[in-house]
Amino acid sequence: MNALHNPDSAVATAALSTNYLVIPAPLKLCDVDGSANLLTDAFFDSPPVTALFPAPRLRQQVTFFMACNCRYALHYGEGYATTEKDAIRYGMRTTLRLISFALQIEAMHQRVAPMPHYYLFIAGVAPGQQGKGANAALLRPMLARMDNENMPAYLETQSADNVALYEQLGFRVMENKPLKGFADFQNWGMLRLSNQGAND
Numbered sequence: 001m002n003a004l005h006n007p008d009s010a011v012a013t014a015a016l017s018t019n020y021l022v023i024p025a026p027l028k029l030c031d032v033d034g035s036a037n038l039l040t041d042a043f044f045d046s047p048p049v050t051a052l053f054p055a056p057r058l059r060q061q062v063t064f065f066m067a068c069n070c071r072y073a074l075h076y077g078e079g080y081a082t083t084e085k086d087a088i089r090y091g092m093r094t095t096l097r098l099i100s101f102a103l104q105i106e107a108m109h110q111r112v113a114p115m116p117h118y119y120l121f122i123a124g125v126a127p128g129q130q131g132k133g134a135n136a137a138l139l140r141p142m143l144a145r146m147d148n149e150n151m152p153a154y155l156e157t158q159s160a161d162n163v164a165l166y167e168q169l170g171f172r173v174m175e176n177k178p179l180k181g182f183a184d185f186q187n188w189g190m191l192r193l194s195n196q197g198a199n200d
Helices: 029-043 059-076 092-112 134-148 160-168
Strands: 078-081 118-122 153-157 172-178 186-192
Touching (some): 029 078
Antiparallel strands (some): 153 186, 172 186
């Protein structure tokens, strides 16, 4: 059964260091701890972590959150990394904030992509490798697969800087709105129709 054709499915992806001409390798449950640590490093001082875990945030909280995301993605979909695995594309008050965040994100997801599609759930690149094309290099084979299957892809981002990156890969902003209860925090829901192609 391929859960990726279900709107409720998820894909965690990984993009890694210096050799970007590689075939992404599937992640397994044994990779969750390393993936969670990398995602914690990548997002510790960036959205959505800064909104979900206001300062002073504990690394253990963020790492646990990232590990839950990785397990969710592997349970309902797939995860990928390059062989080096140095980048990944995968309290009550805090719990209530997480629930509020997740409900708002999922509501946008359902509005923007009610049809069967691939869901690019979480992506992160090691801080020292950001801006070097690792994320795009990892996504291109996945996008080609989606095109071959004539399937659209959905993702969300909470970083304005990421919008242009994903637009270069054929995604279009379908909805952009602030998240209630999170000061100055935006969410962009982006959709890529199949066979749209990426700008090389």
